[in-house]
Amino acid sequence: MRANRRLAIQALAGALAVPVLALAGARTAAAQTSNPAFDRSRLDRLVAAYPDHLAAIEGDTLVWRDGSRMPTGAGQPERSFDAMLKAATIADQLRQRYEPGPPAGPPSRDHSPGRIRNTPFFIAMYGDCRRGAVSPRLRPVTWMPRTAPQPLPVTTVNDIATRMERVIAALEGLPDRFKAYLVPSGGTYNCRTVADTGLLSMHSWGAAIDVAVARSDYWSWARRRGDIPYRNRIPFEIAEPFEAEGFIWGGKWYHYDTMHFEYRPELFA
Ligand SMILES: [Zn+2]
Known part of the structure; x- marks a missing residue:
């Protein structure tokens, strides 16, 4: 062609x-007219969101605190969702913003903020589980200790284990009718790839959790031809304490994964 x-x-x-x-x-x-220029303030937001790891943006380069450098791809035009999903630049993973608060309605077509991830960025931050580099940074957190205690390994990078404990304290304070959406957890750390992309999942860095699988919905369970019909049974009250600590909810994705939460503070609008 x-x-x-x-x-x-x-x-x-x-x-x-x-x-x-x-x-x-x-x-x-x-092409630039149909693909508006990348909003570079999102790169500044990225640096601010990970102060332990990121130092600065210099031109089209992300500078890490250890001195290593990565191209951001901010000068490249936006591509189709599928192309970005398969091979994202650092800029691509910031293009879709996550809106906190009660959802106004089902997500629009291909609006799945957080699903687009640049794998080398996350490996540099959390380690590569395939080389045993993630496990030493995990510590057990007790999920829902007053309801149905369950020890779960969570990364200590970016204080995520401590953040998770604050989320748990808030969730334990919810009325009992919400607990069935939470226990048992579907798990946290798991060195695995995402089914449809073959790329490492946020679970492989110990930076994600699935709440109760029995009350959850996942886009590819229901997929027919064409559009994905939105489905969710998890009340927003479950998501609210996660959002307060910088976790995004897969229930706000077009490719919904309603049990899933992952730490992505850089995406918040
Ligand atoms: Zn998950």
């Missing part, structure tokens, strides 16, 4: 005696 199009442009340029580069430039300008 691309080769054919280049040939067609060259033929057209020859016919009109217009330099090929000028046409290519016009095409880039058109």
